[in-house]
Amino acid sequence: MVTFHLDKGSGVATYVQLVQQVKHALRLGLLEPGDRLPTAKEVVAELAINPNTVLKAYRELEREGLVEGKPGLGTFVKKTLGGASFTEHARLRKSLGGWVRDARKSGLDQEDVEALFASVVVDSFRGERTA
Amino acid sequence: MTESAIVEATGLGKRYRRTWALRDCSLSIPTGRVVALVGPNGAGKTTFLHLAVGLLDATLGSVSIKGATAFLAQDKPLYTGFTIAEMLKFGKRLNPGWDDEFALKRIDSLQLPLKHKVGKLSGGQRAQVALTLALAKRPDLLVLDEPLANLDPLARHEVMRGLMEAVAETGMTVLLSSHVVSDLENTCDWLIVLNGGRVQVSGDIDELVAGHRILTGPAEEADSVSRRVPIVEDTRSGRQATLFARTEPVPLSPQWSERPVSLEQMVLAYLRRPDSASLPRPTLATA
Incomplete structure (x- = not known):
């Protein structure tokens, strides 16, 4: 499971930071197809950020075809990133x-x-x- | 994506004797947002919140809310002689939609003993009890007037975290006022800036931040740039000009550099220039 962190002085929008961290984990093989991303509530409890920000990041990842939201179950990795094995x-x-x-x-x-x-x-x- | 509005203000104004505390305020707040109402002291924040929840009558215009509302005033009114248990019982008696199970669970997770007198609690604990009372009403809209004032940084973080968790659970809309912008970064997703009784900015925070830039370049070319893009703040020092612009990336001559803005920089730029505004206007052409 991926653990998110925030870089507050970076000037990068928070949801973009979450998107980048998921992609980074996909490239490094830390996340694989079938893995569940933390729920909005889990991320909120960890980082004290707006749950809408987490959902926005997940929508973006879903739009790019990398993850898939399954109602009532969570958000799951669909595809991996990086050309090489x-x-x-x-x-x-x-x-x-x-x-x-x-x-x-x-x-x-x-x-x-x-x-x-x-x-x-x-x-x-x-x-x-x-x- | 069209979002339905939970708060809608039209031409809202409030006058105290000869002074307008709030004037010509028209805005709508989309459902499910966490809204930051920002502005200096005396900008009209409390007046707007009191009008919205019906504690004040408008002099002009109107404001309406769809759904059940809970309001937490700035001084977090609690009966200091009551124990936490008595405070919860009080809330239960007064509120038909009261969620007692939620209230007890939240007090328990905060590790606050029910027998403790409210007057003996720390500022942060008192804020958490007040927030629990407001949340247990299970509102569609939670309105908080300066919920973080007089709290130390750790308590501010904990109150915000509790609030964000409640939003994650219920999807309610939150409208909170503050004059400390750094507390709102990462927690709020909609910004309203009030200044001198007028609405200066209202919009999605990510879009607003992405829609502003700081342009730096030679002063002699600054006028031609400011004719092309709307400028919030124009600072000249000798041969250099710094323009705080409301714009997407623009092609500029190589002597110019542009950099993104932070939420705090954007709020401060608007507050320093009360005559600038960034409001959704369908007719506004962004060249």
């Missing part, structure tokens, strides 16, 4: 770890590594879109 994830994570170690050996600090990674990601996807 879980084992693929592990393999990619390992090779990326190797790359990061290499980068650090070459004298890059954390900010350098993040900037380089972000720029390669942007370049890669940009190339794909124009191709």
Whole structure:
């Protein structure tokens, strides 16, 4: 089950934060098809937020086809996110770890590594879109 | 999605001798919302709430509510000589729709002994007892005048949490006034700003926040920008202009930067500029 948290200074609308956290959990395999999302009441008891915000987030996830509300039962995960399988994830994570170690050996600090990674990601996807 | 209104005010006004406490107030509150009524002291918040629940008669116009209403006044009136049990019995006698099981369960979950005298409770506990009495009436609309005033931060959080849980359970509409905007972030989803007796803003909080931006750029181009988008607040300092704009993302020259606003920034911008307004008007063209 996913546990929500709030980032108050982020400027991101609360319902968007909940949507993003569910998607993040789907990408990491923390939530799988069939899993139940916490009820509005459970989230409210945890975070003291407006239940309408939770329902709005769930409606958005339902609209995107990721979850399904079953009346009287709750909201359930329908689909998973992320192109690759879980084992693929592990393999990619390992090779990326190797790359990061290499980068650090070459004298890059954390900010350098993040900037380089972000720029390669942007370049890669940009190339794909124009191709 | 069309939402039905539970509160509807039309041309509502209240005059005390020669002073208008509230004037020309027209708004509707959709059912099921948690509504924040915000404004500085003396803005007309209490007057509006008292008119809505029928404690005051309007000088002009009208306000109507569909459904059963519970009202919790600012001073949270309880009989200090009563025990909590006596307070509940009192509520039961006075209210035909009283839910005794709910009231007892809520007092129990708050770990308040029924034998305790109300006068001996802390401010936060007293607020929780008062809220329990209001909730046990099982209202369609719960109206709260400054429910968080005089409470410490932990008690404020607990009262709000209790209120949100009740909303999750019953789907009732809540209308509450406050002048502390940070208490309302994440708990309210509809905003009404009252200022100087007039309604300045009324709308869905997410839509309002997404519909405003802070634009920063060269002062010499500020006038041409403010001709294109409605400006709530215009601040110039030397060569730089900061415009608080009511707008979706707009294409601007590269010297301009835009950033999103927070609920609190938006409320403050409107309160500083009482002549600005953001009200749903079907004829309003958003260019």
